[in-house]
Amino acid sequence: MAQYGGFGGFGGFGGFGGFGGFGGFGGFGGGTNFTGLGGFLGSEDPGGYDPMTTHGLQTTAEGLRHLTEGGTTPTDKELGFSDPNNLNGLATWVRGSLYVSEYLAGIGSTPVVGTGGAPDRVTLTFDGETCLTLDRPATTLLRSQCRLVSDYAALRAERTAEITSQLGFPTAYFAMILGLHSAQNKKTFELITATQVAAAHTAMIVKNHLAIRRPDQLDARLMPMIPTPGHGSFPSAHATEAYAVLTVLEALVTAWDSLADGEQRIKALRGLAERIAVNRTVAGVHYPIDSWAGAALGRIVGQVVLSRAGAGAPIAELAYSAGDHDFYDEDQRDPATAADKGLTATGTTVTLTAKPAFSWLWSGAVAEAQKV
């Protein structure tokens, strides 16, 4: 019954008519771990009752009305005006709308056509400040990367369960590493979902400009094991989401300061982010350079989320100009190696202001520290 749906509503996308246009994001869902873009959209939305209950409620109301007929309308208490304390009383999907609004309000993107041999590129801004520049990879580079996609196909058999259960947001995998449970970590799950949704939107904005064909659209031999997604290849949205969540969770585990093995868990989270990204290459739908771009983009998104939550540091602007390299977490993490492979910090930093909904969410997630 709908009214008992509660958390079961995770994954629904209905009831959020204003975002109906996002139905086109079906490529994010459809897996056995379906969360779609509606990670929390529709969550806690009661919808309507079934006709029998609706009818029964009305006949009950008629039968009981005489008991309240002598009453008045006494309530004069108001909710606080523009008060973050109200957020706790909102359905999850409504807060989801606020997170998306806060996040997207500051975002901007500019396509720059390359001249004089320079590549086309897109810049991504927040509050008007450039945080990331991605050069459009040349077709010759993509063709060369198909070789690596082909090499990774050797792992398809053993990664099938992971790949197909990560078609949607792979929240269960992050939860496994941190021992999260919905009864104890409601806000942490909400923070993860908000970060994933922010990352997915950002990736789509950038992908749309760069318009890179998927590997199987260049090389007939790659034959992916999952449907070819209906959006560009570069950067990888899965890598963006995974590295955005990683960035936020690294900060959260540090803020918790309560896990004796926090360092090990962060190592495992990094390994997981890499694995989620690489799994998409194994599946045959991403070049390794998509993971490079996605990891860079995800780190920016994660830092923006933290900044909006009032928990961020100045964001170091990044620029990525892809070379023909395989993707490894340790390479993108090490500044010198990353620079060798095309990912550089420009030296500029960007500071963003905090927003109320994200700040409320962050303080709730920090309060969920586990004492281990």
Add this chain to the structure above:
Amino acid sequence: MIPHRHDDDRIDKYTGPYERWTFSEDLGRPFTFPAIRKGPSTHITALMEGEGMLESTEDLEVRIPPLWNDTPDVTPFAMWNRSVDPDGPTDAEDADLARCLNALSGTRYRLNMPIDPATWPATYDRDGTPDGWQRPKVRPSVIIGVIDDGLPFLHRAFRDADGDTRINLCWLQAARADDSAAVPFGREITGAQIEQLRAQYGKHELRAYQAAHAIDRDLPEVDTVLRHHATHGAHIAGIAAGNDPYVGASALPDDAAIIAVQLPNTIAWDTSGFGKEMMMLSAVEYIFERARRIARAFNCAEIPLVINFSYGWSANRHDGQSSFERAVEALITDRRKVQPCTELVMPTGNNFANDMHARFSGDDLVDGSVSFGWQLKPDDRTSSYLEIWLPPDSTPDGWTVTVTPPPGSPAGMQTCLPVSADAQLRGGDPRRFVEIEVGDKVIAQLSADKHQNTRWRVMLAVIPTAGNLGEGRRAPVGMWTVTVDTGTDPLCDGDHIDIWVQRDDDPTQLGTGGQQSYLVDLSRPTPPRVLAPPVLTPVRGFGCLNGIGTAPSVFRVAGYMQSTKKPVAYSGSASVALDSTGTPVVEANLPAATATADQGWFLSGLPSIGVLSGSGARIIGTSAAAATATRLIALNFAAGKAATDGFENLYPGTPPSALTLARTGPLRVPPVCASVPPQPGTTAARVS
């Protein structure tokens, strides 16, 4: 960069390129299996070839396991190097081991895996009687030896009609030791102890295994393998030596005694082919020696003996001349002089279709040179190894091997090695090394050595392709190209260059993270069609067989499908050459027979027992096929018949083509396992 070593401190002076790779911190050591990786090793095992002084010194306690022949050509031994600080640094372990071997004054060693000090009894009496040992109730008509992992010695399948165990002795090589023992390490479980365990724990078999230290989570080489539903050892021992409804075979007689040896888990762990031979050879020697003790206890001559050893790896010489192969060949032939009913059964392996072998003849060379691909998979967390074997007894003049990493690798990695001795390296076998580096870190070792001073080998060892292993180095993923250039000294007619890739899978889910590499035929880029008959192109299944099972007297068993009687697609095959007329001929490593490996297209593998009494499991592969041959040979021996009595002569008339014979051998072993479900009444009777 690797540190400089003085001549006497060079581990390769006494051993070979695998040891150099495995024990050197800057080469492959950080990626080896845990027993080596955690080092430094105070207790270590080895083989000595030829003569040498295996005597203890003040710093070194040497132990030789029970041997059937006191003066073998290849001597297994274990040593405790008291001068090693177990908590000390590991960066010079290669030199420490070299000095240790130097003190033994032998000529050549095969250095093997370390062992845990907890498995080292304070006193070892090689001639002593195992504590509480009693001879079997009656003189055995046959003794079945089983060497494997995870052996469930309490299982009902190994009891006689009276409910008493038929297992007379079981050596757990890696188990916690008592204060004194008649084995140099580990512990020996006697039949009497098995009865005591049953009396004390009844049907609580897991508690009994724990009490017997056969489940021991503090010793990784034993660990909790027996808590699994099924193990390779349970399955194989069940078929070879058990009477159980889950096997569904004709019963072995009650006087078929069993001697078992459980190997350390690492035997199934490491991917280099390194480190196992001492444990394996000790196991064979132990079964031979203990079988003789049983015979002596009955005042009789040697008793018929068949040993099942369902294990192997893929690289090696494949000419019967490796240390282990020469040693078991001597044991079998010598014992047959006093008891002709003596067999060692081994499988041909499961890699026929995995592109792990190539053979190039002179016709395949262009301008004296040939190139082939070696594909390294992503996310490989273990080292990968490739061996190139030159023709036996040949001395290459001016040959080189060039290794080119995959496209997109850092510049400057292409490396060329002359196949000749490095004059700078004095003592030991002729050899030469070069490292392939990225930055200043080693990612591969390319070596040439004259193996046992009889056959040139070029070996390429490469670190894992996986990142995040904490070493800040990894090998490029993709196709490496190897070029062999014979210069002005071409291959002689009838000679070959043989290549084998070392086994690198992830056996029995031990979590090694291995990914199997494979060879690529650059002149035939199109993959073969599915179900097309195998052909004799250079990258081939023919010759891809168990690298430790090519001794002439070993009873090699290939696998066939029961429903079709055709070779199963994975079953290892003998090598095939072309004679002077271009006709294929089978080489000497021919299987002795083919046995059931799969029951049908949709009934893969064979049924047998699980770990606990009353449980069953299926396992696929030539291991189980070998075990069926062992069982029937044991039944034949017990009945006073020849080993292969009742085996079908496959080709009584016209000899078959070499490509057929190489995959079957001359005989077919009849099916042994019935696939009928166990009958409840029978099960209850056996459990009680």
